[in-house]
Amino acid sequence: QTRQEEHQNCQFYSIKNNDKLQRRLAIKEQLRYALRRGELFLHYQPRINLANNYPVAVEALLRWQNPQLGLVPPTEFIPIAEQTKLILSIGEWVLRSACIQQQIWQQEGLPSLRISVNLSVSQFKQSNLIKKIDKILAETGFNPSYLELEVTESLFVENFDQTIRLLKQLKNRGINLSLDDFGTGYSSLSYLQQFPIDTLKIDRSFLFDVPSNPDNTAVTKGIIALAQSLNLHITAEGVENSAQLEYLKAQGCQEVQGYYFSKPLSAYNLARFLSSYYRQLEETAS
Numbered sequence: 001q002t003r004q005e006e007h008q009n010c011q012f013y014s015i016k017n018n019d020k021l022q023r024r025l026a027i028k029e030q031l032r033y034a035l036r037r038g039e040l041f042l043h044y045q046p047r048i049n050l051a052n053n054y055p056v057a058v059e060a061l062l063r064w065q066n067p068q069l070g071l072v073p074p075t076e077f078i079p080i081a082e083q084t085k086l087i088l089s090i091g092e093w094v095l096r097s098a099c100i101q102q103q104i105w106q107q108e109g110l111p112s113l114r115i116s117v118n119l120s121v122s123q124f125k126q127s128n129l130i131k132k133i134d135k136i137l138a139e140t141g142f143n144p145s146y147l148e149l150e151v152t153e154s155l156f157v158e159n160f161d162q163t164i165r166l167l168k169q170l171k172n173r174g175i176n177l178s179l180d181d182f183g184t185g186y187s188s189l190s191y192l193q194q195f196p197i198d199t200l201k202i203d204r205s206f207l208f209d210v211p212s213n214p215d216n217t218a219v220t221k222g223i224i225a226l227a228q229s230l231n232l233h234i235t236a237e238g239v240e241n242s243a244q245l246e247y248l249k250a251q252g253c254q255e256v257q258g259y260y261f262s263k264p265l266s267a268y269n270l271a272r273f274l275s276s277y278y279r280q281l282e283e284t285a286s
C-alpha cells in the first residue's frame, strides 16, 4: 500500500483517525530501520510446571524502543511488520537471538530451559522456512529439543495439508510445537487432533476473572478437558492471581505463564529472577 492509498482508505476524516494514521505511517517508516539500528530486543517470560513449581520454558517476546516513537508494544508493530514482510528478517533475528541467549544462560550455569519463540503466519508461508531454521540451529549449535515454536490457528485456515507437512518436518527435528492464543481463532475442533502439536496455550482473555466469571470459567474448563482428551499439554496464559491458579490446578492444567509468577523480563533480570526462584524452591524442599 502506498501512502496515497492509505489516505484514500481513510474515508472519514477526523483528528483521531488522522492521528492513528500518522502513527501507523511513522511505525511503518521507522520499523524498516529498527533491526539495523539495534532498536529491537527481547524480553523473556517463564512458564511454570504446576506439578512441582519448576520453570519448564521461557517465552521470548519482542520489544521495540524507538527514539521518536518510544517503546512500541508488539501488538501494535507486529501486524505492521507482517503486512510489510519485515517480519521475515525480524522473525529470523528473534529466533537466532533467542537460541543464542538460551545458550548463554546455560553457560552461566542456569538449569536448561526450553526457549519458546512466536512464529508469524508469513514466516511460516516462506518456502525456505525449514532451511532458515536449520541454518540457525546449525550456526548456533542449538539442540532442537530445547526449542519450541508457537504458531496460531490462523495457520491452518489455508493450505491445511501443506501446513501439517511443514509442522511434521519441524517435529521430526525434535522441535516442540504449541498452538498459541487457543480459542481466539476459527480452527475447527475436529481438525485439532490432526495438528502435530504438543501443547495448547489457552488465550489469556479466557482467564479474565476466572473463577468468578461463569462464562470464562466454563470456556477455560472446556479447553482443559479438550486438551486432556486429545493428550495435549496445556498452558494457561495470563495468570495473575492465586484464585486463577488454584482453579487451574483443580482442573488439571499442567503449566502456567503470567504476571503471578513473573512479567516478561530482560535477559539479565530473568537470570536474576530464576536464580532466586530456584533458591526458594530448594529452601522449601529442604
Ligand code: C2E
Residues within 6 Å of the ligand: 045, 060, 061, 062, 073, 074, 075, 078, 091, 094, 118, 119, 120, 150, 180, 181, 204, 237, 238, 239, 240, 257, 258, 259, 260, 264
Ligand atoms: P503471545 O505470544 O500470546 O504472548 C503473551 C502475551 O501476554 C505477552 O504480551 C505477555 O507479556 C502477555 N502476558 C503474559 N502474562 C500476562 C499476564 O499475567 N497479564 C497480562 N495482562 N499480560 C500477560 P506481549 O509481550 O505484549 O506480546 C503480545 C503479542 O505479540 C504476543 O502474544 C505475540 O502474539 C506477539 N509477539 C511478541 N513477540 C513476538 C515475536 O517475536 N514474533 C511474533 N511473530 N509475534 C510476537
Ligand code: MG
Residues within 6 Å of the ligand: 059, 118, 150, 180
Ligand atoms: Mg506466544
Ligand code: MG
Residues within 6 Å of the ligand: 180, 181, 182, 201, 203, 204, 237
Ligand atoms: Mg498467546
Ligand code: MG
Residues within 6 Å of the ligand: 118, 152, 180, 181
Ligand atoms: Mg500470539
